[in-house]
Amino acid sequence: MKKCEKCKVNIIGKRESCPLCQGFLLGRDEEQEEIFPRISSVYKLHNLFFRILILVSIVIATLSVTLNIMIPQRGAWSLFIIGGLVSVWVSLITAINKRNNIPKNIVYQVVIISIALVLWDYMTNWKGWSIEYIIPILCVFAMISMAIIPKILKLKMEDYILYLIIDGVFGIAPLIFILIGILDVIYPSLICVATSIISLSTILIFEGDSMRAEMKKRLHL
Incomplete structure (x- = not known):
C-alpha cells in the first residue's frame, strides 16, 4: 500500500500521485481495486x-x-x-x-466577448460600435437566456440567482455611457438598461428571500 507523507493517508490501488494533493506516493503498488477511478477529461x-x-x-x-x-x-x-x-x-x-454550470458559463461568455469586442473596436480606430450596439444586444440576449434556460433545465433558483443578478447589473452599465454622453446611438443601450431594471426588479419582488439567503451564503455573512 502506498502512502502520501503530506496528507498522511494510505492509498489503495495503482497510483503514482496522491488524489488529494497530487504529490508523490511512497511504497509499493498492491493488486487491489482502484478506489479513485481515472476519469478522462473532455x-x-x-x-x-x-x-x-x-x-x-x-x-x-x-x-x-x-x-x-x-x-x-x-x-x-x-x-x-x-x-x-x-x-x-x-x-x-x-x-x-464551465459546461456543468450554464448560468455561470453565460456570465463568463458575456464578459469575455465584451472585452474582446471593445479591444477590437479600439484597435480599429474606435468607431464605438462595440458599446453602442453589440454589448447592449449581447446583455439583453444573455438575460433572456438566463431566464429561459434554467426553467427548461429545471434548475433551482438558488443555483443561478447570483449569476442572474450579476448579468442584470452588468446590463445597467450602458447607463453610464448614456449619462456621460459618449454614445451617438442610445436606443440599444436604453433597451438593455430597461431590460436589466425589469429583471432585477422581478428578482427583488418575487425572489427577495432567496437572493438574501444566497448572498449571505456566498459572502459568509
Missing part, C-alpha cells in the same frame, strides 16, 4: 478534434500573417484575425470548463 475524450482545431488555427494564423506581409498596403489586418482566433479559443475553453 480534452482527452475529444483529443483528435482539439488537435485538428489547433492545427486549423495555426494554419489560418500563419496564412494570414504571410499574406499580410506580402500585401502590407492594407495595414496589419492579420492581427485582427489572430485576435479573433484567441478570442474564440478563450471562449471555447471557458465554455468547456
